[in-house]
Amino acid sequence: MAETKANLKITKEGQVYVVEFEDRKILDELAITQIGEQLSELVASEPGIRLLLNFKNVEHLSSAALGMLITLEKQVKEERGRLKLSNIRPQIFEVFKITRLNRLFEIHDTAEAALQAF
Amino acid sequence: MAKRKADLPTTEVVIPSRLDAARTVEEDILREVEKHGYQPDAAFAIRLSLEEAITNAVKHGNANDPSKHIRIRYAIDGGKVEIHVADDGPGFDPRCVPDPTSPSRLSLPNGRGIMLMRAYMDEVTYNDKGNEIRLVKRKA
Numbered sequence: 710m711a712e713t714k715a716n717l718k719i720t721k722e723g724q725v726y727v728v729e730f731e732d733r734k735i736l737d738e739l740a741i742t743q744i745g746e747q748l749s750e751l752v753a754s755e756p757g758i759r760l761l762l763n764f765k766n767v768e769h770l771s772s773a774a775l776g777m778l779i780t781l782e783k784q785v786k787e788e789r790g791r792l793k794l795s796n797i798r799p800q801i802f803e804v805f806k807i808t809r810l811n812r813l814f815e816i817h818d819t820a821e822a823a824l825q826a827f
Numbered sequence: 828m829a830k831r832k833a834d835l836p837t838t839e840v841v842i843p844s845r846l847d848a849a850r851t852v853e854e855d856i857l858r859e860v861e862k863h864g865y866q867p868d869a870a871f872a873i874r875l876s877l878e879e880a881i882t883n884a885v886k887h888g889n890a891n892d893p894s895k896h897i898r899i900r901y902a903i904d905g906g907k908v909e910i911h912v913a914d915d916g917p918g919f920d921p922r923c924v925p926d927p928t929s930p931s932r933l934s935l936p937n938g939r940g941i942m943l944m945r946a947y948m949d950e951v952t953y954n955d956k957g958n959e960i961r962l963v964k965r966k967a
Binding site: 736737738739768769771772773775776777779780782783800804807808809810812813 | 846847868871874875878879882927928933934935936937939940942943946
Protein backbone atom coordinates (compact mmCIF):
# COMPACT_ATOMS: atom_id res chain seq x y z
CA MET A 710 0.00 0.00 0.00
CA ALA A 711 1.55 3.29 -1.05
CA GLU A 712 1.26 6.43 1.02
CA THR A 713 1.65 9.81 -0.65
CA LYS A 714 2.34 13.01 1.30
CA ALA A 715 4.40 16.13 0.63
CA ASN A 716 5.36 14.96 -2.86
CA LEU A 717 6.70 11.62 -1.64
CA LYS A 718 5.51 8.11 -2.42
CA ILE A 719 6.37 5.71 0.36
CA THR A 720 6.05 1.95 -0.06
CA LYS A 721 7.45 -1.03 1.79
CA GLU A 722 9.43 -3.76 0.07
CA GLY A 723 9.93 -6.47 2.68
CA GLN A 724 11.72 -4.74 5.54
CA VAL A 725 12.75 -1.72 3.48
CA TYR A 726 10.89 1.57 3.23
CA VAL A 727 11.18 2.83 -0.34
CA VAL A 728 10.66 6.54 -0.91
CA GLU A 729 10.16 7.98 -4.39
CA PHE A 730 10.26 11.71 -4.96
CA GLU A 731 7.25 12.75 -7.01
CA ASP A 732 8.72 16.10 -8.06
CA ARG A 733 11.13 16.48 -10.95
CA LYS A 734 12.80 19.40 -9.17
CA ILE A 735 13.93 19.34 -5.56
CA LEU A 736 14.95 22.97 -5.45
CA ASP A 737 12.37 24.87 -3.49
CA GLU A 738 13.38 25.50 0.11
CA LEU A 739 9.86 25.16 1.51
CA ALA A 740 9.24 21.89 -0.32
CA ILE A 741 12.64 20.61 0.82
CA THR A 742 11.81 21.46 4.43
CA GLN A 743 8.50 19.59 4.15
CA ILE A 744 10.17 16.56 2.58
CA GLY A 745 12.85 16.61 5.28
CA GLU A 746 10.26 16.78 8.05
CA GLN A 747 8.25 13.92 6.62
CA LEU A 748 11.30 11.71 6.21
CA SER A 749 12.50 12.63 9.68
CA GLU A 750 9.13 11.56 11.14
CA LEU A 751 9.35 8.26 9.31
CA VAL A 752 12.88 7.59 10.59
CA ALA A 753 11.92 8.55 14.16
CA SER A 754 8.90 6.22 14.07
CA GLU A 755 10.93 3.20 12.89
CA PRO A 756 14.09 2.65 14.95
CA GLY A 757 16.64 0.73 12.90
CA ILE A 758 14.87 1.73 9.69
CA ARG A 759 16.07 0.44 6.35
CA LEU A 760 15.41 3.34 4.01
CA LEU A 761 15.88 3.58 0.26
CA LEU A 762 15.50 6.91 -1.51
CA ASN A 763 14.73 6.39 -5.19
CA PHE A 764 15.61 9.43 -7.33
CA LYS A 765 14.24 8.12 -10.62
CA ASN A 766 11.93 11.12 -11.13
CA VAL A 767 14.40 13.77 -10.03
CA GLU A 768 15.90 15.99 -12.73
CA HIS A 769 17.07 18.93 -10.62
CA LEU A 770 18.40 19.21 -7.10
CA SER A 771 19.87 22.14 -5.15
CA SER A 772 22.43 22.39 -2.37
CA ALA A 773 19.52 22.84 0.06
CA ALA A 774 18.29 19.37 -0.96
CA LEU A 775 21.79 17.98 -0.37
CA GLY A 776 21.70 19.55 3.09
CA MET A 777 18.39 17.85 3.83
CA LEU A 778 19.85 14.48 2.76
CA ILE A 779 22.89 14.95 4.98
CA THR A 780 20.70 15.76 7.98
CA LEU A 781 18.58 12.70 7.22
CA GLU A 782 21.64 10.47 6.91
CA LYS A 783 22.81 11.59 10.36
CA GLN A 784 19.42 10.89 11.88
CA VAL A 785 19.24 7.43 10.29
CA LYS A 786 22.66 6.62 11.75
CA GLU A 787 21.61 7.88 15.19
CA GLU A 788 18.56 5.63 14.98
CA ARG A 789 20.85 2.72 14.02
CA GLY A 790 19.18 2.48 10.63
CA ARG A 791 20.56 2.18 7.13
CA LEU A 792 20.09 4.59 4.24
CA LYS A 793 20.73 3.95 0.56
CA LEU A 794 20.12 6.03 -2.56
CA SER A 795 19.31 4.76 -6.04
CA ASN A 796 18.40 5.69 -9.61
CA ILE A 797 20.29 8.97 -9.60
CA ARG A 798 20.57 10.20 -13.19
CA PRO A 799 24.05 11.18 -14.42
CA GLN A 800 23.47 14.96 -14.24
CA ILE A 801 22.42 14.69 -10.61
CA PHE A 802 25.15 12.19 -9.78
CA GLU A 803 27.62 14.79 -11.00
CA VAL A 804 26.34 17.13 -8.26
CA PHE A 805 27.08 14.42 -5.69
CA LYS A 806 30.53 13.89 -7.18
CA ILE A 807 31.45 17.59 -7.25
CA THR A 808 30.49 17.95 -3.60
CA ARG A 809 32.08 14.54 -2.83
CA LEU A 810 28.84 13.41 -1.25
CA ASN A 811 29.05 10.22 -3.30
CA ARG A 812 31.52 9.23 -0.56
CA LEU A 813 29.07 9.98 2.23
CA PHE A 814 26.10 8.15 0.75
CA GLU A 815 25.75 4.57 -0.42
CA ILE A 816 24.47 4.98 -3.98
CA HIS A 817 23.23 2.16 -6.22
CA ASP A 818 22.36 2.27 -9.91
CA THR A 819 18.96 0.67 -9.43
CA ALA A 820 16.42 0.18 -6.66
CA GLU A 821 16.75 -3.59 -7.11
CA ALA A 822 20.49 -3.47 -6.50
CA ALA A 823 19.98 -1.25 -3.45
CA LEU A 824 17.31 -3.56 -2.02
CA GLN A 825 19.60 -6.56 -2.42
CA ALA A 826 22.37 -4.72 -0.60
CA PHE A 827 20.37 -4.17 2.61
CA MET B 828 8.02 44.04 -14.02
CA ALA B 829 10.86 43.36 -16.43
CA LYS B 830 12.18 46.28 -18.44
CA ARG B 831 14.60 46.19 -21.33
CA LYS B 832 17.24 48.90 -21.38
CA ALA B 833 17.71 50.70 -24.68
CA ASP B 834 21.51 50.74 -24.66
CA LEU B 835 22.18 47.14 -23.57
CA PRO B 836 20.44 43.89 -24.37
CA THR B 837 20.00 43.41 -20.66
CA THR B 838 16.81 42.66 -18.80
CA GLU B 839 16.54 43.91 -15.23
CA VAL B 840 14.06 42.66 -12.66
CA VAL B 841 13.69 43.76 -9.05
CA ILE B 842 11.74 41.40 -6.81
CA PRO B 843 10.91 41.17 -3.10
CA SER B 844 13.47 39.07 -1.24
CA ARG B 845 11.44 35.86 -1.22
CA LEU B 846 12.22 32.56 -2.94
CA ASP B 847 8.67 32.21 -4.27
CA ALA B 848 8.94 35.66 -5.88
CA ALA B 849 12.04 34.49 -7.76
CA ARG B 850 10.30 31.56 -9.47
CA THR B 851 8.84 33.62 -12.33
CA VAL B 852 12.19 35.24 -13.13
CA GLU B 853 13.94 31.88 -13.03
CA GLU B 854 11.43 30.40 -15.44
CA ASP B 855 11.65 33.46 -17.75
CA ILE B 856 15.44 33.11 -17.88
CA LEU B 857 15.32 29.36 -18.50
CA ARG B 858 12.78 29.83 -21.30
CA GLU B 859 15.08 32.32 -22.96
CA VAL B 860 18.06 29.99 -22.51
CA GLU B 861 16.09 27.24 -24.24
CA LYS B 862 14.98 29.63 -26.98
CA HIS B 863 18.61 30.42 -27.78
CA GLY B 864 19.38 26.75 -28.32
CA TYR B 865 21.50 25.93 -25.29
CA GLN B 866 21.99 22.23 -24.61
CA PRO B 867 20.17 20.53 -21.71
CA ASP B 868 23.44 20.28 -19.75
CA ALA B 869 23.89 24.06 -19.97
CA ALA B 870 20.27 24.66 -18.97
CA PHE B 871 20.78 22.32 -16.00
CA ALA B 872 23.89 24.26 -14.96
CA ILE B 873 22.18 27.63 -15.32
CA ARG B 874 19.07 26.56 -13.38
CA LEU B 875 21.15 25.13 -10.56
CA SER B 876 23.45 28.16 -10.33
CA LEU B 877 20.60 30.64 -10.51
CA GLU B 878 18.79 28.79 -7.74
CA GLU B 879 21.91 28.84 -5.57
CA ALA B 880 22.61 32.54 -6.26
CA ILE B 881 19.06 33.60 -5.43
CA THR B 882 18.90 31.39 -2.33
CA ASN B 883 22.16 32.91 -1.07
CA ALA B 884 20.86 36.43 -1.77
CA VAL B 885 17.61 35.79 0.12
CA LYS B 886 19.02 33.81 3.04
CA HIS B 887 22.50 35.20 3.59
CA GLY B 888 22.60 38.57 1.77
CA ASN B 889 19.20 39.83 2.85
CA ALA B 890 19.06 37.67 6.01
CA ASN B 891 15.55 36.39 5.15
CA ASP B 892 14.11 39.91 5.42
CA PRO B 893 11.17 40.00 2.96
CA SER B 894 11.11 43.81 2.99
CA LYS B 895 14.47 43.79 1.18
CA HIS B 896 14.94 43.26 -2.55
CA ILE B 897 16.83 41.18 -5.05
CA ARG B 898 17.93 42.72 -8.32
CA ILE B 899 18.48 40.32 -11.20
CA ARG B 900 20.00 41.46 -14.49
CA TYR B 901 20.51 39.09 -17.35
CA ALA B 902 21.63 39.10 -20.96
CA ILE B 903 21.26 36.04 -23.14
CA ASP B 904 22.34 35.61 -26.73
CA GLY B 905 23.60 32.83 -28.95
CA GLY B 906 27.09 33.02 -27.44
CA LYS B 907 26.65 33.31 -23.70
CA VAL B 908 24.32 33.73 -20.77
CA GLU B 909 25.27 36.37 -18.20
CA ILE B 910 23.28 36.78 -15.00
CA HIS B 911 23.89 39.19 -12.12
CA VAL B 912 22.11 38.70 -8.80
CA ALA B 913 22.40 41.52 -6.24
CA ASP B 914 21.01 41.79 -2.73
CA ASP B 915 20.61 44.65 -0.24
CA GLY B 916 23.01 43.10 2.27
CA PRO B 917 26.42 44.28 3.47
CA GLY B 918 28.26 41.82 1.20
CA PHE B 919 30.83 39.20 2.09
CA ASP B 920 34.29 38.04 1.12
CA PRO B 921 33.88 34.90 -1.01
CA ARG B 922 37.52 33.99 -0.34
CA CYS B 923 36.57 33.35 3.30
CA VAL B 924 34.06 30.61 2.50
CA PRO B 925 35.54 27.26 3.63
CA ASP B 926 35.87 24.26 1.34
CA PRO B 927 32.74 22.13 1.90
CA THR B 928 34.54 18.99 0.67
CA SER B 929 37.20 19.07 3.40
CA PRO B 930 36.85 16.02 5.70
CA SER B 931 35.78 18.16 8.65
CA ARG B 932 33.00 19.83 6.64
CA LEU B 933 31.80 17.01 4.40
CA SER B 934 28.97 16.05 6.73
CA LEU B 935 27.76 19.59 7.38
CA PRO B 936 24.38 20.29 5.74
CA ASN B 937 25.26 23.67 4.22
CA GLY B 938 27.95 25.65 2.42
CA ARG B 939 27.89 24.01 -1.03
CA GLY B 940 26.12 26.65 -3.13
CA ILE B 941 29.17 28.66 -4.18
CA MET B 942 31.12 25.52 -4.95
CA LEU B 943 28.37 24.24 -7.24
CA MET B 944 28.11 27.57 -9.07
CA ARG B 945 31.88 27.58 -9.64
CA ALA B 946 31.75 24.00 -10.90
CA TYR B 947 28.89 24.57 -13.32
CA MET B 948 29.43 28.08 -14.67
CA ASP B 949 32.32 29.33 -16.82
CA GLU B 950 32.76 32.47 -14.72
CA VAL B 951 31.66 33.31 -11.19
CA THR B 952 32.73 36.70 -9.87
CA TYR B 953 31.57 39.15 -7.22
CA ASN B 954 31.52 42.92 -7.05
CA ASP B 955 33.93 44.59 -4.61
CA LYS B 956 31.30 44.88 -1.89
CA GLY B 957 30.40 41.21 -2.22
CA ASN B 958 26.65 41.68 -2.53
CA GLU B 959 26.38 40.98 -6.25
CA ILE B 960 27.34 37.79 -8.02
CA ARG B 961 27.98 37.54 -11.75
CA LEU B 962 27.44 34.21 -13.48
CA VAL B 963 28.52 33.48 -17.04
CA LYS B 964 27.84 30.39 -19.12
CA ARG B 965 29.15 30.17 -22.66
CA LYS B 966 27.53 28.06 -25.31
CA ALA B 967 29.59 24.93 -25.85
